[in-house]
Amino acid sequence: MKIDPSQIHRIGRGGVERVSTEGVESAGVSGAQATRASAGADQVALSQRAEEVRAARAALAATPEIRHDRVAELKAQIDSGEYKVDPFKVAERILNPRT
16 A cells, blocks of 8 residues: 555545434434433444545554664665665656656
8 A cells, every 4th residue: 555645634534424313313212302312422423435544544653664674684785785776766766756
């Protein structure tokens, strides 16, 4: 999965739906009773998209900022002279950063 940081501002918008008391009234409870009953027990229903965003945020929070194992591996390659930079790959990434 690839997370696009430029889309972070959209997270959390439109993912919450309002829960009504229509089902309570059809069960034989008046509107006033339903309002009193639901006043102490608010509910929120999240959309599938909101659940996906929540899972993505949790995965992002669990990911370390620095991959120490990868840094150590690259340092060892540089120290031994084995690390080679492919200039064509560098140019490709500069021209097409999302590939």
